[in-house]
Amino acid sequence: MNSSISSERIRYLNENKVNPNGKFVLYCMISARRVKWNFGLKYAVEMARKLEKPLLVVESLNIDHKWSSDRIHNFVINGMLNNRSDFEDTSVTYVPFVETKRNQGKGILKKLSALSSMVVIDDFPTYFPRIVANNVAAKLPILSVAIDSNGILPMNLAGKECLTAHSFRRFMHKNVLNFIESEIYGEKLPIMTDLKKLSQKELKVIADEVEWEFTPLEWLWRAAQIDDIGISALSSIDINHSVFPVTSAIGGSSNAFIRMSEFVDEKLSKYSENRNKPSEKATSGLSPWLHFGHISSHEIVFQILSKEKWDPSLIDESRIGSRAGWWGLSESSEGFLDQLITWRELGFNFANFRSDHTDWTSIPKWAQDSLIKHSLDFKEETYSFEELENSKTSDPIWNAAQRQLVSEGIIQNYLRMLWGKKILQWAPDAKTAMEWMIKLNDKWALDGRDPNSYTGIFWVLGRHDRAWFERPIFGKVRYMTSNSTKKKYKLDKYLEIYG
Ligand SMILES: Cc1cc2nc3c(=O)[nH]c(=O)nc-3n(C[C@H](O)[C@H](O)[C@H](O)COP(=O)(O)OP(=O)(O)OC[C@H]3O[C@@H](n4cnc5c(N)ncnc54)[C@H](O)[C@@H]3O)c2cc1C
Incomplete structure (x- = not known):
């Protein structure tokens, strides 16, 4: 089905048909856990509009993955509460779901898919999200599509793995302009006010039909705390409690935005000079929020390019493939973009094409x-x-x-x-x-x-x-x-x- 999303970001997980009788379009938010610059959400909104169905967004957090711990749960749950308020005034139905008992979420995607028209899921190249997309979503009996919101360049664009940062940088310089205007400066949020919204009653009927126990909001609030209240809320779940929540990093898109803004305003100009100095705390510190998808690299690049009043005429084509000088930005901004785009996306490219990337x-x-x-x-x-x-x-x-x-x-x-x-x-x-x-x-x-x-x-x-x-x-x-x-x-x- 046609959409405004770059085709390289779309991975059809199966060739099954849309179910015209489905009650909703299901978007399974599993790694791009945010509303802004989220191509999976945008795609799901477009499909819901086209099919004239409500959009049900389920952000889930399972316990049956290898490293599940209080640390991860606390961070992700804070992000869920943030997303809940970001979806509040929209016509999208958002349900945060945390497995509080082992196997509580087992089979839920399959059961929900039986009631939906099609399934959209985030594409992430490693660990649990990749397993869910390839082993569960791909096997659903209806159309299932994975959307890549990970980086400035879609993971599939290169067609194969890059072995060096140098070759990836060259590839990035040759292709990145195609995505800057439409994706970085493009619509940061899809319009989400004109869809049919599921009423509480309809949602309850769906939940009853698939035997799905919603996670109580009151419990989410408690588990999001980083003190004894949070620890005691999480204590009943079968996860690793010795890996305790981190007090210096609280999950959620709003916190990511604050951190990014502080970095861009106060630290970015000295990034090149201070980045490697252990005592300086000179870097953005954004990697946890980037990892859980609470912030998109698009948003960070947008801030930097806007701050520097950048436009494509500043590009120096003679510097193609060079670590510095291609963008025509300050030395520090170029250095930062080299980490955020070249090095970060080299990892996504490699993991995407090499199933042995952890071996x-x-x-x-x-x-x-x-x-x-x-x-x-x-x-x-x-x-x-x-x-x-x-x-x-x-x-x-x-x-x-x-x-x-x-x-x-x-x-x-x-x-x-x-x-x-x-x-x-x-x-x-x-x-x-x-x-x-x-x-x-x-x-x-x-x-x-x-x-x-x-x-x-x-x-x-x-x-x-x-x-x-x-x-x-x-x-x-x-x-x-x-x-x-x-x-x-x-x-x-x-x-x-x-x-
Ligand atoms: C042994 C080892 C393990 C690492 N494990 C992780 C990990 O689990 N998760 C992780 O995100 N990074 C990892 N890195 C890369 C890097 O150390 C971190 O990305 C960076 O320190 C995060 O801090 P920051 O957000 O302040 O980075 P900044 O300097 O502010 O950079 C902004 C973003 O660019 C990306 N980036 C920066 N440096 C690198 C790099 N060297 N390689 C790839 N991407 C980079 C990250 O997404 C980072 O958040 C690892 C590096 C080493 C050597």
């Missing part, structure tokens, strides 16, 4: 061979997983980084690289290092379980990097040391907080 085989052959060749090298220090998780190493900088991960769900970017390189140095072998990095990051990081989690972790093992001089343990893979970090950057403030 050893995704590392280039030279790195695999070199790391295996050095797997029996003598190690002066080794640690167990538990020692690492509990910050019990002899390295105060590493311990501080791990403490930041546990307490705040994030590590400053430069130290995150060092953190990974030291795990490679200390773990029994490179494959174990890979498993431990994934486990620590996916468990504790608010932005974990993301394509970028695996870009970062596998970069530590040589992916998207080049071969360096051969040395013990690391082989030809780039190495980093805490001593050189200490020499390069002032760490006093960082160590005071996390040391």
Whole structure:
């Protein structure tokens, strides 16, 4: 069916027909958890209008995924309450659904689809959302479509995985203009006031028919708190309670917007100068909100381009493929866009085309061979997983980084690289290092379980990097040391907080 969404963002999950007798169009909000710059929502609105059906948006949070914890639940539930108020004055029916008992949501998508005309779901290239789209939504008996709202470039555009940031940057420079005008400057919100809205009575009938227990609003309010009230609300659910909520990062699009605005107004101009300095807190800190889809990179790019009064005439075509100079923006804005677009979307591109993006085989052959060749090298220090998780190493900088991960769900970017390189140095072998990095990051990081989690972790093992001089343990893979970090950057403030 025709829509205004770029065709590269649309992935038909099956070839089934629309059910003309369906009671509604169902949009399953599973990763783009927001209303603005959400192409899945826009597509679903257009389909509902075309089919003259109500639109039912179900934002769900399951408990039967590997890393479900108080930390993730609290962040996502805060986002749900935010979305609930964003949908309030629209003609879209929004239902936040949190599984509070194991298997409570099992089969719900299938049951709801039996009553709907078609299903729209977010397309995300990894972890639980990809499983739901490919293994559940694709098998529904009606038309099921996945929509990609992840990045400035649609994931499918490249047609294959890019192996280096350089090749992705070139590809991005050649294509990004096609999407800037229509998508970044285009409609940020679909019109949502002219649809048929489901009445409370109709919604109740639907829920009864599929035996669907709504999550009580009062419980959501309690679970969204970060104090004892929140902890006690979440305590009855079968998730990991030791991974506690983070007090310094509260989920939701409004909080993401505030953080983004503060960053653009107060920190962006010094981004290039300060980005790598662990004590400065000079970056946006937006990765958790980006991960859960509470903010879109479109919104961030829109803010930056507007602030700099950018227009396409500023582009310097002679700089195509260069890290700086192509956009014609300030050095800091160019540096930031290189992280937000090139590096972030390199991860989405790779995960989308490589089903092995979380496996050893995704590392280039030279790195695999070199790391295996050095797997029996003598190690002066080794640690167990538990020692690492509990910050019990002899390295105060590493311990501080791990403490930041546990307490705040994030590590400053430069130290995150060092953190990974030291795990490679200390773990029994490179494959174990890979498993431990994934486990620590996916468990504790608010932005974990993301394509970028695996870009970062596998970069530590040589992916998207080049071969360096051969040395013990690391082989030809780039190495980093805490001593050189200490020499390069002032760490006093960082160590005071996390040391
Ligand atoms: C071992 C390791 C693990 C990592 N795990 C994650 C993870 O789980 N989730 C995650 O989002 N990032 C991960 N990264 C990448 C990077 O560290 C974070 O994206 C960044 O530190 C987030 O902080 P920020 O939002 O303040 O970034 P900013 O500097 O403000 O950048 C803005 C956005 O650009 C993207 N970005 C920035 N740096 C990178 C990068 N190096 N690679 C890819 N995208 C980038 C992120 O989406 C980020 O939010 C990892 C890196 C390493 C080395």
